[in-house]
Amino acid sequence: MEPIIETRRLSHIYSAGTPFEHGALVDVDFTAYRGEYLGIIGHTGSGKSTLIQHLNGLLKPTSGQVLFEGKDIWESKERTRQTRFQVGLVFQYPEYQLFEETVYKDISFGPRNMGLDEGEIDRRVRQAAQFVGLKEETLEKSPFELSGGQKRRVAIAGVIAMEPSVLILDEPTAGLDPVGVESILGNIHDYHQAKNATIIIVSHSMEEMARTVDRIVVVNDAKIPFSGTPREVFAHGDELEKMGLGVPAMTRVFHRLKGMGVDIDPSVYTIQQARDAILAKLGKAVV
Amino acid sequence: MALKDITLGQYFPGTTIIHRLDPRVKIIGTIAYIVALFLAKWLVTYAIMLVVLAALIAISKIGVKSILRGMKPILIIVIITGLLNLFYTPGQGEPLVSFWVFTIYPEGVWAACAMVLRIAMLITCTFLLTYTTSPIQLTDALERLMNPLKVIKVPVHELSMMMSIALRFIPTLIEETDKIMSAQKARGADFDSGNLIQKAKALVPLLVPLFISAFRRADELAVAMECRCYHGGEGRTRMRQLKLKGTDIAALILAVVLCVVIGVLGRYGF
Numbered sequence: 001m002e003p004i005i006e007t008r009r010l011s012h013i014y015s016a017g018t019p020f021e022h023g024a025l026v027d028v029d030f031t032a033y034r035g036e037y038l039g040i041i042g043h044t045g046s047g048k049s050t051l052i053q054h055l056n057g058l059l060k061p062t063s064g065q066v067l068f069e070g071k072d073i074w075e076s077k078e079r080t081r082q083t084r085f086q087v088g089l090v091f092q093y094p095e096y097q098l099f100e101e102t103v104y105k106d107i108s109f110g111p112r113n114m115g116l117d118e119g120e121i122d123r124r125v126r127q128a129a130q131f132v133g134l135k136e137e138t139l140e141k142s143p144f145e146l147s148g149g150q151k152r153r154v155a156i157a158g159v160i161a162m163e164p165s166v167l168i169l170d171e172p173t174a175g176l177d178p179v180g181v182e183s184i185l186g187n188i189h190d191y192h193q194a195k196n197a198t199i200i201i202v203s204h205s206m207e208e209m210a211r212t213v214d215r216i217v218v219v220n221d222a223k224i225p226f227s228g229t230p231r232e233v234f235a236h237g238d239e240l241e242k243m244g245l246g247v248p249a250m251t252r253v254f255h256r257l258k259g260m261g262v263d264i265d266p267s268v269y270t271i272q273q274a275r276d277a278i279l280a281k282l283g284k285a286v287v
Numbered sequence: 288m289a290l291k292d293i294t295l296g297q298y299f300p301g302t303t304i305i306h307r308l309d310p311r312v313k314i315i316g317t318i319a320y321i322v323a324l325f326l327a328k329w330l331v332t333y334a335i336m337l338v339v340l341a342a343l344i345a346i347s348k349i350g351v352k353s354i355l356r357g358m359k360p361i362l363i364i365v366i367i368t369g370l371l372n373l374f375y376t377p378g379q380g381e382p383l384v385s386f387w388v389f390t391i392y393p394e395g396v397w398a399a400c401a402m403v404l405r406i407a408m409l410i411t412c413t414f415l416l417t418y419t420t421s422p423i424q425l426t427d428a429l430e431r432l433m434n435p436l437k438v439i440k441v442p443v444h445e446l447s448m449m450m451s452i453a454l455r456f457i458p459t460l461i462e463e464t465d466k467i468m469s470a471q472k473a474r475g476a477d478f479d480s481g482n483l484i485q486k487a488k489a490l491v492p493l494l495v496p497l498f499i500s501a502f503r504r505a506d507e508l509a510v511a512m513e514c515r516c517y518h519g520g521e522g523r524t525r526m527r528q529l530k531l532k533g534t535d536i537a538a539l540i541l542a543v544v545l546c547v548v549i550g551v552l553g554r555y556g557f
Contacts, residue, residue, distance in 0.1 A: 058469050081475070089473040097470040099495035109492065113475030144499070158474060 001033035003070075004166060004198050005055050005087065010064035012050050024050040026222045027064070032166065032198055039209040040202045042219035043244045048202055049092075051219060052168050055200070056087035085114050088164030092171045094155030095148060103129075103146070103154050104139040110162040128161035131194075132187045149180045156184070160191055166198040167191060173208065185212055206248045210234070210269040218245070231267045250274050298421045305347040306419045309535040310428035312542075317416045319542035323549040324405055324412075331557035332549050333404060339545060340408055340415075349418050357414050358407070365406050373399040422454040431529055444520025452508070460501065467496050 012025040024047045032038050032055075042048040053059040054066050057073045057080040066073050073083040088110075091097070100106035107128055111121045129139060132153040138146070143154050156172065169188065173181040185208070192199045203209055209216060210230045217227040218236075220243045226236060234240070234251045241247070247255070248269045254277065258266040264281050268274050300306075305313075320339075327333055344351070376399075378392025385391070417425070430447035437443050468478065471492045478489050 053469065056473060058472055081477075084473060084475055091466065091470045091473070094470065096500055097467055097492075097496050099492045109471075109476075110474040113477070162474070 001036065003031045004034040004068070005032045006030065006067045007051075007054065007061075008065040008067065010051075010054060010066060011062050012047075012054065012059060013062045023222050025054075028222075028224055030217065030224060032200055034165075034198055035196050036198055037192055037212065037214045038198070038200045039213035039216045040200060040219060041204055041206070041209060041216060041245060042202075043204060046219045046243075047222045048219040049170060052089065052170060052200065052202060055166070055168060056089045057083045058089070085110075085162050086164055087166045087168065088159040088162055090156055090159045090167070090169040090172060092174060093152075094158075095151035097155060097158075098143040098151060101142060102140055103134065103143050106143050106154060107139075107157045107161050110158055114162060124161045124163060125157075128157040131160055131191050132157045133183065149176055152176070152180075152184070153187070156187070163195065164197065165195075166200065168200040168202070170202045171204075172201065173203070173205075181208070204245065206234075206246060206251075206269075210248050218243070220245075230269055234269050235267045237266070299349060299353070299418050300421075301348060301419065303347050303419070304534065305343065305415070307534075308538055309529055309531055310420050310424040311432055311529060312531070312535045312538050313416055313420055314425075314428050314432060316538060316542040317412055319546050320412045321409055323546045324409055326546070326550045326553045327405075328553040329557050332552050333401065335545075335549065335552075336408060337404075340411060343415055344411070347415060347419050349415065353418070354411055354414055358410065361406075361410060365403055368406060369399045369403040372402045423451060426451040426454070427525075427527070427529065444523070448520075456501075456504070459504070460497070463500055464493065464497055467493055467500075 007028055007030045010025055010028045010030070011023065013021060013023050015021050028047075028051065030051065040048050040051070050059065054061060057066070060074065068083050068086065071079065073080055098106050100109065104125055107125045108121050111124045116124070125139070129136075134150070134153055134157060138150070143151060146154065152172075156169070159167065167188070172188065173184055176184065188199060188201070189212070191197060201209070201213065213230065215228065216230055216233040218225055218233060218240070225239070225243075226233065234247045237247045237251060237255050246252070250271065250273075251266070251269045254264060254266045254268050254274065257264050262281070265277050268277050308316075320336075324336060327336055344354070373391060373395045374389050376392060376395035378394035380393060382390040382392050383396065420428075426447045429450070430443055433441070433443045433447075472478070476489060476492055478486070478493070481489065
């Protein structure tokens with residue numbers, strides 16, 4: 001697969017030269033491939049937020065490089081600005097960034113900054129609204145009349161409207177009810193499918209991660225200790241526990257079974273896989 | 288990010304004797320020191336003031352570096368005051384230099400040095416107060432010191448409560464500003480380029496969410512305070528009672544002595 005964003009020995013130090021100095025990232029090599037659905041996990045303060053803010057040039061590395069499509073994003077001012085449009089970043093609780101009089105105007109803020117013509121802006125706003133399931137009539141409402149979940153959709157649409165080839169979302173489902181979580185994850189999936197975009201989701205919900213992503217990158221203590229498919233990552237169950245991350249409940253049950261001397265594959269993480277593993281163990285055919 | 292580097296009366300926690308002094312004593316001491324500064328006249332008194340300040344800084348273990356860093360924003364005022372004194376102090380003797388409309392007398396040089404030193408010492412001593420006293424202690428002490436004003440119906444408790452809340456929320460709002468700024472930059476907002484009007488317009492996407500979030504926080508805080516039965520200062524007791532200890536009284540006496548000594552010496556032109 002072809003890499004789309006890479007970091008090379010990326011380090012970021014906050015408050016350099018003061019007593020409060022600390023390294024948020026130390027020599028991190030990270031790669032995201034074109035079209036993949038990637039998850040980043042790490043507990044609060046592990047450096048994951050710092051990492052994603054480097055990917056679209058919001059933070060400047062203290063040392064090291066960030067490459068987008070093979071070119072350094074800090075090469076020129078113009079390049080940094082273009083990267084911000086190519087790599088869309090949705091922050092945590094994005095609903096707090098809304099400011100316009102109408103939903104339509106708020107979603108069009110990004111495309112307008114890109115300097116597109118009115119026709120193109122209109123097309124993008126309507127399409128983005130459709131991706132996140134906003135109705136036509138909502139577009140003319142004030143974003144401040146909407147419910148929390150609706151506001152979040154508007155904010156996500158505001159980034160999707162720039163049609164970025166990489167969409168990064170920091171805890172997009174935090175604080176939503178289960179129905180809201182499913183529907184937002186569905187919207188993101190639709191965008192991934194329709195535009196063949198690279199999706200990077202930051203979360204600390206293992207269950208959510210396990211169901212949605214192709215590959216997981218673990219961030220801990222300013223470094224990336226390991227990455228791989230959910231199965232590979234969850235095989236590091238003990239290390240994940242030590243980092244305070246834990247594994248999906250299903251994986252924990254199977255790790256425990258294995259510990260009790262049952263000869264079973266402990267890397268399962270969905271109910272379907274668990275069912276198959278148990279049936280296989282019992283010697284019955286997988287239906 | 289530039290926003291994070293603002294030191295706004297930043298408190299450096301510590302356990303030195305200055306940190307542990309009663310905040311009321313520290314406020315009175317600071318005022319006494321400022322009064323003494325204005326009573327100081329000439330070399331001897333200035334030297335005493337400087338030694339006292341240096342000793343206080345040494346005891347409090349606040350790095351000279353952090354004091355100098357705090358000094359940066361007022362550097363221009365200090366320089367301008369110094370220059371004005373340098374050029375506009377008339378003298379009796381021969382002028383030192385004279386060019387165009389400017390003439391500099393030896394008296395001017397002295398006046399400029401004295402004024403710059405005075406302002407620098409004044410600011411450093413207030414830094415010493417805010418660096419060694421947490422905002423909570425400060426407002427607490429102010430409330431107690433202003434207590435007599437209750438007689439003339441000044442809402443002392445409410446004022447100090449407002450002050451502590453305002454102080455408490457400065458870092459929160461700075462963090463919030465940072466976050467919203469990043470979020471809008473991610474959507475291509477440009478806060479740095481363009482002319483003045485464009486720059487002012489660019490602030491709308493920052494200010495609207497910031498105000499909304501400030502109001503939301505205020506609302507949440509009010510509800511939280513009411514849930515805990517807050518109803519103003521009437522009959523309210525405090526968790527930390529301020530009590531004067533031996534060291535506090537000693538510090539007060541020293542402050543008064545300093546004022547008197549400088550006052551007397553200054554009067555005789557030292």
